[in-house]
Amino acid sequence: xxxxxxxxxxxxxxxxxxxxxxxxxxxxxxxxxxxxxxxxxxxxxxxxxxxxxxxxxxxxxxxxxxxxxxxxxxxxxxxxxxxxxxxxxxxxxxxxxxxxxxxxxxxxxxxxxxxxxxxxxxxxxxxxx
Amino acid sequence: xxxxxxxxxxxxxxxxxxxxxxxxxxxxxxxxxxxxxxxxxxxxxxxxxxxxxxxxxxxxxxxxxxxxxxxxxxxxxxxxxxxxxxxxxxxxxxxxxxxxxxxxxxxxxxxxxxxxxxxxxxxxxxxxxxxxxxxxxxxxxxxxxxxxxxxxxxxxxxxxxxxxxxxxxxxxxxxxxxxxxxxxxxxxxxxxxxxxxxxxxxxxxxxxxxx
Numbered sequence: 540x541x542x543x544x545x546x547x548x549x550x551x552x553x554x555x556x557x558x559x560x561x562x563x564x565x566x567x568x569x570x571x572x573x574x575x576x577x578x579x580x581x582x583x584x585x586x587x588x589x590x591x592x593x594x595x596x597x598x599x600x601x602x603x604x605x606x607x608x609x610x611x612x613x614x615x616x617x618x619x620x621x622x623x624x625x626x627x628x629x630x631x632x633x634x635x636x637x638x639x640x641x642x643x644x645x646x647x648x649x650x651x652x653x654x655x656x657x658x659x660x661x662x663x664x665x666x667x668x
Numbered sequence: 669x670x671x672x673x674x675x676x677x678x679x680x681x682x683x684x685x686x687x688x689x690x691x692x693x694x695x696x697x698x699x700x701x702x703x704x705x706x707x708x709x710x711x712x713x714x715x716x717x718x719x720x721x722x723x724x725x726x727x728x729x730x731x732x733x734x735x736x737x738x739x740x741x742x743x744x745x746x747x748x749x750x751x752x753x754x755x756x757x758x759x760x761x762x763x764x765x766x767x768x769x770x771x772x773x774x775x776x777x778x779x780x781x782x783x784x785x786x787x788x789x790x791x792x793x794x795x796x797x798x799x800x801x802x803x804x805x806x807x808x809x810x811x812x813x814x815x816x817x818x819x820x821x822x823x824x825x826x827x828x829x830x831x832x833x834x835x836x837x838x839x840x841x842x843x844x845x846x847x848x849x850x851x852x853x854x855x856x857x858x859x860x861x862x863x864x865x866x867x868x869x870x871x872x873x874x875x876x877x878x879x
Contacts, residue, residue, distance in 0.1 A: 578754045582714065586754045610844060611756035614795060618750055618759035 544571035544597035552576035573597035602630035602655030636662035722753030742769030767791035802842035805860035822872035833865035
């Protein structure tokens with residue numbers, strides 16, 4: 540699939556899965572999509588290994604946009620991108636947007652074949668600057 | 669972590685990496701409940717457990733790390749911490765070690781260590797989008813860097829970190845989970861800062877003991 544992929548990273552697996560469910564139902568299957576949530580030990584949190592796995596799963600040559608919830612999700616996502624390294628790292632962007640609205644809007648944009656830059660810009664429009 | 673082998677002014681003090689891994693894992697394990705209690709006060713209460721899991725994972729592979737040249741060993745330890753500590757502390761402590769490994773030479777002198785430590789602090793600040801004065805681990809790391817630049821002895825550095833961790837108590841948290849509490853974060857020690865103090869103290873005491 541050549542559309543930009545979407546990755547959802549929440550502290551809660553329920554929030555991440557629910558957000559992914561909304562994307563699937565509202566946008567459809569035209570967008571590579573993966574989610575992860577939880578600290579890997581049954582509690583709330585995010586972990587780098589799971590985020591790398593989700594990026595791999597939603598990988599697209601057009602790039603991947605990551606939507607996150609609280610601070611640690613962003614820190615861990617940025618760490619994951621750095622560990623993946625080039626040549627893929629520059630095609631992965633952590634969005635500054637609310638997780639649910641951002642995921643749905645970014646996926647909508649991506650489903651029409653928009654570039655990574657356009658997808659990320661659409662998500663960012665949701666954030667007060 | 670034998671990066672810190674140079675903290676004793678002047679002469680090179682050789683402490684093997686396996687010993688440093690062992691003493692740091694010991695101190696984190698011994699203080700895990702205390703770290704968790706600090707984190708429960710103003711964070712999400714998993715810091716002690718997370719740090720212990722990470723440093724035990726490093727201890728489990730101490731032989732392999734110790735066999736590598738210092739820069740590679742530090743980078744590998746950082747990666748291991750990222751993968752095992754979890755939470756926001758994993759990337760932050762992992763970045764500290766990874767960046768230290770990136771900058772340090774295989775046989776560092778004091779100047780190289782101080783330079784590498786400074787770069788590592790910058791990397792942690794960038795990772796956490798934070799700066800000194802926001803009640804984070806940076807508030808303990810920065811005084812260590814200054815002490816290294818000033819040629820302070822191991823015993824003096826151990827004193828510096830304890831005072832720096834204490835100094836986070838009256839601060840208001842501006843980054844991390846504790847910042848959600850605003851003024852209510854005042855009056856509690858920062859758990860990440862306390863962890864840095866424990867780690868640095870363990871390293872310098874180990875070096876002093878071997879000197």
